[in-house]
Amino acid sequence: MSMKLLEITSFLENFAPLEWQEDYDNSGLIVGRPDQEINQALISLDCTEAVIDEAIQSNCNLIISHHPIVFKGMKRFNDASYIERVISKAIKHGIALYAIHTNLDNIQLGVNQQIMNRLGIQKPLILSPKEGVLKKLSVFVPNTHAAQVRNALFAAGAGNIGNYSECSFNIDGTGTFFPKENANPSLGEIGIREEAKETSIEVIYPKHLERSILIAMFESHPYEEVAYNIYSLSNTYQEIGSGMVGNLSEALSADDFLAYLKEKMQVSVIRHTQKLKKNIQRVAVCGGAGSFLLRQAIRAGADAFISADFKYHEFFDAENKIMIADIGHFESEQFTQHLLLEKIRNKFPNFAIRITIENTNPIKYYF
Structure with a gap:
């Protein structure tokens, strides 16, 4: 089975919208055209030269990686660095490169959920x-069309709060308007002030859906001129953000916790701070480099914080309030590949896709 590249990227971006990536990131389509025909794909944590060679040998013309091969602007393409060589070889062999990085980190069912699982x-x-x-959108609609407009807003993605959808608040009242000479009113007459029984519909939505929600509102609304208000909210969005926190089914001693973590995450070594005298049950995690979340982990009451890339002096910041368990960057994100494989196979069961055989971890350990 083959398909257009746009079909795959649209599916991935619906699952992990590009709008949720961090400012420094470069998630999305890096090499390739949306209309390109894709025959089979390779999934990797990093896009290295070895992964490109594997794609060439196995006739894969799409590589989906977690980390973008390009993070910032490039001024030269003379094969002087591994980044330039990867990009040049991908273009030469017609291989599309797609990255799904911090947008996948920041969604509820993304990288950190894999660790928790x-x-x-x-x-x-x-x-x-x-x-x-x-x-928040507040729109005024004649009572006779309130259900029609509400349904259109819900279908466009408005009104989702946690495990609940189609959430709205509705207030009935009386609206007035005066159709002027060039108006084309659906209700009332030109030159006569009209009173109408209306409903004020209020819904919340993530800002990246605003355009589609407004289009749905205008297309479903009967009035020539739609009266509406948009408010920016200071509420946190509980479904999007960095890291995760939760409880183990039972408390473990520090030694048992480290052994359990080593087994479940399939790591060979764990760098950690001094073991706490208390047991470990509440655990915070952040796939990849997560030292920036240490304070939040402590405030959340976590007994341990699992992440990677802690610097020497950052271990002191635990201050015996929490045990830091640094399992390595690659190790903390390695199961992201399985997440992507499962998602894509469930959506496109007849599409040929697999995980790379290459271990792209640049860090090696001597025992």
Whole structure:
């Protein structure tokens, strides 16, 4: 089975919208055209030269990686660096490169959920929910068309709060308007002030859906001129953000916890701070480099914080309030590949896709 590249990227971006990536990131289509025909794909954590060679040998013309091969602007393409060589070889062989990075980190069912699943932690919460991404729409609709407009807004993605959808608040009242000479009113007559029984419909939505929600509102609304208000909310969005926190089914001693973590995450070594005298039950995680979340992990009451890339002096910041368990960057995100494979196979069961045989971890360990 083959398909247009746009079909795959649209599916991935519906699952993990590009709008949720961090400012420094470069998620999305890096090499390739949306109308390109894709025959089979390769999934990897990193897009290296070895992964490109594997794609060439196995006739894969799409590589989906977690980490973008390009993070910032490039001025030269003379094969002087591995980044330039990867990009040049991908273009030469018609291989599309797509990255799904911090947008996948920041969604509720993304990278951190994979870690929580492996540790058996049920119903984890986002550790640091994003602020400033929610908005509220209030639109005035004649009572006779309120259900029609509400349904259109819900279908466009408005009104979702946690495990609930189609959430709205409705206030009935009386609206007035005066159709002027060039008006084309659906209700009332030109030159006569009209009173109408109306409903004020209020819904919240993430800001990246605003355009589609407004289009749905205008297309379903009977009035020539639609009266509406948009408000920016300071509420945190509990479904989007960095890290996760939750409880193990039972408390473990520090030694038992580290052994359990090593087994479940399939790591060979764990760097950690001094073992706490108390047992470990509440656990915070952040796939990849997560030292920026240490304070939030402590405030959330976590006994341990699992992440990677802690610097020497950052271990002191635990201050015996929490045990830091640094399992390595690659190790913390390695199961992201399985998440992507499962998602794509469930959506496109007849499409040929597999995980790379290459271990792209640049860090090696001597025992």
